[in-house]
Amino acid sequence: MQTWSEIVVDVQQNWWLYASMPFVAAIIGYGTKIVAINMMFKPIEFLGIKPYLGWQGIVPRKAAIMAGIACDTMTTKLLRPEDIFNKLDPDRIAKEIEKPLLAAIEDITREVAAHYSPGLWEIAPESVKNKIIHRIQDEAPSIVSNIMNDIKSNLGTVFDLKDMVVTSLLRDKQLLNRIFLEAGSGEFRFIRNSGAFFGFGIGIVQAVTWALTHSPWVMPIFGLFTGWFTDWLALKMVFNPKNPTKYLGGLIQWQGLFLKRRHEVSTEYGRLIAKEVVTPHNIIDSILRGPLSDRLFSMVQKHVQLVVDEQSGIAKPFVVFAVGSGRYQEMKLLVAQEIIQRLPETLKNIEQYAEDAMDLERTLASKMTELSLEEFENLLHPAFQQDEWILITVGATLGFLVGELQVFVMEHLAHHAPTAAAVIHSVS
Template sequence: MGSGTVDAVLADIVEYWWVYAAMPVMAAVIGYLTKLLAVRMLFEPLEYRGIRPFLGWQGMIPARAGKMAAIAYDTMTSGLIDLQELMSRIDPDELVDELAGPLDEAVEDLARELLSEYQPGLWDSLPEPARALLVRRVQAEAPKVVKQLAMEVTSDVHAVVDVRHMVVSNLVRDKELLNRLIRDVAEPELRFIVRSGIYFGAAIGVIQAVAWGLTKSPLVMPIFGFVTGWVTDYLALNMLFLPREEKRFLGIRLHGKFQRRRAEVGVRYGDLIAKEILTPRNLFEGMLSGPKSDKLVAIVQREVRRTIDEQAGIAKPLVILAVGGRRFQELKQDATARVLRTAPETARSMFAYTEQALDIRNTIAERMKVLTSGQFEQIIRPAFKEDEKTAVMVGAVLGGVIGEMQALVLIYLPMALGILAV
């Protein structure tokens, strides 16, 4: 580059300083807007908006809710928690103690309803002390039944609840919760992505100003807008995770933004899983209504029938004679159905104990500490990796469009007004 060229560029900078000064500023704006939009496009909108298949958009994570939910489950269970091991922490005796009051109340209501319905004459003829004695006999047996159920469930939880189906179906149904599983955990990293667009964009804007001074080509604006969107997206995404291990270069600490926050991520992630995904309520509902619910129904039915038969005792033939064999079987089936129907309300009292016993939050936080860097990265990396190329390309195209608008504002419009010569 000759001295004449340098002098000409310097003279142009002095004359049109506002054009050169605006380039880094507008490049920073381009970087910020493309990053902000890229982050928003990950999560919003929850449902497809527009005209399918091309004139519309759905957030990248909600659009792949099934796959992302399956990845989330695999991440949870591959190195963080073993649900069977967690369930072994539940003490059936303590569980029964937590259910004592609600269980007695539920059993009393059940006994009175069934007996008054299936043998109204006999029940109505009994004095209240006799009725109460009969109810107390059933109540005394109920804790044994509940303990037996608890022992069978905790010994092989996967036999009665399809945990993967439960987690995936809940996350697919509640896409906002799926978003939060990524967004809440990676909130600082998402803010970094957006802010980084300003810094990277401004730096590229300086190079853009030099290129404009040398070429005076209007194509510089859209080309550098495209490059700004592409490079800033690529750098920001990779700086979240790389380098995986801390390194020093010229005294500067180099470590992936997400990798640095392992302890904090463990607490946030564990809290979200414990409070909203693998909750006692969700597990219980999964047992009652999931694909394997027939297993639990069979266990409950077996225990209810056994209890009724035992309570009938030596009088069972007389009971069958009085009620009828078919009605006696119907009574046992009806009892099972009512037990299952009232179970969610009765079980509420044990949820606090179960959550404390499982201790999912602290378990995840502790096990997060011993993951390898690669395993830890997988907590949120799939959310970005799945559509990383799409996000980078969208950022580049948007950068090019905004760059063309930049050229319109800084070059074409001033030229039309006669205040800029090219």
């Protein structure tokens, strides 16, 4: 322990060393936060030698868990399939896809008829061909309306919202990252900046401790503490306390930043989910290709085959005679299959209408204000909770190494700068 006079002389001779300590500690605090945040999200795929020698971002590595947690909150608290489909008007949808659907029906009818009875179809009068085509086309809007009403009445059998959300997030891990990063942008900015402020304060204590002891352990231990403590404290301050709380006799009031920014987060989260996850395109794709798609196809086939029978009219005996009743049944099935095959392309025409009608961005933002504080916290907190100890440990380790580097630099300067020699001499 140095005397007061020795401390004064030491500080005067090595003022640059003492002045640098808070700034170095601030750099440690800031730098370890950047490393920790990057480790949460990068790299997207495992980099290194599996299974242990390497790293993959925590969020993409645990994408299934993250997607499941996000989905549970979304599908149980924020959205129900009924909220999506009840806003869609079947007649309006039929109108939106009328032109491409009519063109598809004409092509399909001609292809199928030519396939099953090429000679007879070719010599049939054009008026008969057009009559068959037009009668089916006339019923096309009602087919669409009936199918839409059928879907709305049997929504649970043709559309799985949870499967659609999880599938979308697992398919695109970059999107999963963006949801956490953009919804929590204010929190991640706070974590980075707080590392510098907290580190600077710790650096001042480090300088005082060094002046008193000149122990070579001061640098690495304070570096370790800075990396660990600033990580730990920043993560705590993001989510705690849940309600505004006063400290230091009311001089400071603090509420977990994520909860304090509830309105901003709700708006951003609603925008991201509506624009990137629960989109008309993804909904249509899920219905047509999801786990319940077979039931939808059966529904479409039922309506299409019924209309083929009803609208064949006077031409039906001619068609049955030409191709045989068994082949006629096959033909009806093929018509339905061809229409189903063209549905994805045809239904693109309703995406803008569906987006406007569902208005999911506003719906989600509004529903999020109804969540309890605990439920709201679960939108982002899982990204931090998963392997949180690894991030804090890395921060502490990096801080320790930087502290060791400080000692190395000081020893190096001791051989080149007389002013530093006195400092290092007292250490040894």
